[in-house]
Amino acid sequence: MVETAETDIAVVGAGIVGVACALQLARQGRRVTLVDRQAPGHGASYGNAGHLATEQVFPIADLSILKRLPRMLLDPMGPLRLDWKYLPKAMPWFTRLLLNLRPGPFQRSVAGIRTLNEGSLGAWQRLLGSIGRSELFQEDGSLLVFERPESRQALEALRARMQQQAVAVDFWSADTVREAAPQLSPSLQGGLFFPRTGHFIDPYRVVCELFEAAKASGVRFIQAQVDGGRLHSGGVSLASDQGTLEARxxxxxxxxxxxxxxxxLTGKQVPLDTERGYHLMLPGEHQRLPFAVTSLERKFIMTPMAEGLRLAGTVEFAGLDAPPSMQRAWQLHRLSKGLFRRDLSVEGATPWMGLRPSLPDSLPVIDRVCDGRVLLAFGHQHLGLTQAAVTAEWVGRLAERAGGPEMGAYRLDRF
Structure with missing residues (x-):
């Protein structure tokens, strides 16, 4: 049986968001129990791209995707794959996604993403500094490169859109790219550099270090599968495969x-789906890149890490339970061919798949409901790592009943 010692807040989920929130809440004097069916950091947080993507202020799709969608879906190794067997279940989510591409909802999503992203860099600096692990994050910028001369117009349009949203961005010529990242192919035409971004040298270690700090602050961890729960006058009862956990x-x-x-717990059906993402870790490629580099045309990212070079990207809609299609991870190596003076080595490479939690308006749910008995922090899509630290600060404010008007865009009752 799970112990039922006095718990102020039970945090269900020990990924980067849950662990950061547990630490924040414990530091505010709460007695916190963290619960997950896996060890901390072994879900989507384990293998993300490691990029602090503060520049990504636009939703996961826009109207331009409609023209490209048929071709993208017909390519099983393309940047977007939909498992046709999953289509009937996914249709309501995609319908909501399309409705959110209308000008009004789209701009609300941009504003919501931007608000979180603008606070993300500072929040991460505060959080890692507070545990003495600032070295795990490198604020060295990131680069979006393009290869075809005809892509320059699209790149310039993207730059203009980002500048309208106050994203710091510089255009780099081909010579500037070669000087900063000499191992990249000389055929690259140039790119956009984002100075207010950076990368984590080991995302899994970040979770582990935060978890150790949380334990030192009094957080208890229980490895259990939470299957359901109910609200009552004293708080919440959570049912798990290890017994019942009581919390306020x-x-x-x-x-x-x-x-x-x-x-x-709330009676609210949330339109949450998963964008399955893949990575390929190349342990023999430590010196190829000085910072994260994304390809405009090939639509994937390469991030230098302590254990090598991580290639990440692609979106697959196939639900929570379908087995991974690891050929999509290996496809990332094929996509890298031609981007370097010398092809990347796959010796010792390891593939991985994770489940990104996505809502059709590209915004997370961050809220306090049910008379304060239920707090919510999920649905960060591609930006879970980016927004984890600022989300933890916001959850800390919600726990103290101090949420501000800027949190309105993330309320549960928007659905």
Whole structure:
């Protein structure tokens, strides 16, 4: 049986968002129990791209995708794949996504993403500094490169859109790219450099270090599968495969698995789906890049890390339970061919797949509901790592009943 010692807040989900929130809440004097079916950091947080993507202020799709969608879906190794067997279940989510491409909802999503992203860099600096692990993050910028001369117009248009959203961005000529990253191919035409971004040298270690700090602050961890729960006058009862956990409040932050528990406790059916993402880790490629580099045409990212070079990207809609299609991870190596003076080595390479939790308006749910007994922090899509630290600060304010008007865009009742 799970111990039922006095718990102020049970945090369900030990990914980067849940662990950061547990630490924040414990530092505010709360007795916190962290619960996950896996060890901390072993979900989507384990293998993300490691990029602090503060420049990505636009939703996961815009109207331009409609023209490209048929061709993209017909390519099984393309940047977007939809498992046709999953289509009937996914249709309501895609319908909501399309409705959110209308000008009004789209701009609300941009504003919501931008608000979180603008606070993300400072929040991460504060959080890692507070545990003495600032070296895990490198604020060295990131680069979006293009190869075809005809892509320059699209790149310039993107630059203009980002400048309108106050994103710091510089155009780099081909010579500037070669000087900064000499191992990249000389055929590259140039790119956009984002100075207010950076990368984590080991995302999994970041979770582990935060978890150790959380334990030192009094957070208990229980490895258990939470199957449901109910509200009562004294708080929350969570049912798990290890027994029942009682708490005054619960924070639901279990990523792509958050919908069921949210529905059980709040009665609200959340349109949460998962964008399955892949990476390929190349342990023999430590010196290829000085910072994260994304390809405009090939639509994937390469991030230098302590253990090598991580190639990440692609979106696959196939649900929570379908087995991974690891050929999509190996496709990332094929996409890298031609981007370097010398092809990357795959010796010792390891593939991985994770479940990104995505809502159709590209905004997370960050809220306090059910008379304060239920806190919510999930649905950060591609930006879970980027927004984890600022989300933790916001959850800390919600726990103290101090949420501000800027949190309105992330409310549960928008659905």
């Amino acid at each position: 409040q619960v924070l639901i932050s279990c990523g792509a698995h958050s919908a069921r528990l949210t529905g059980a």
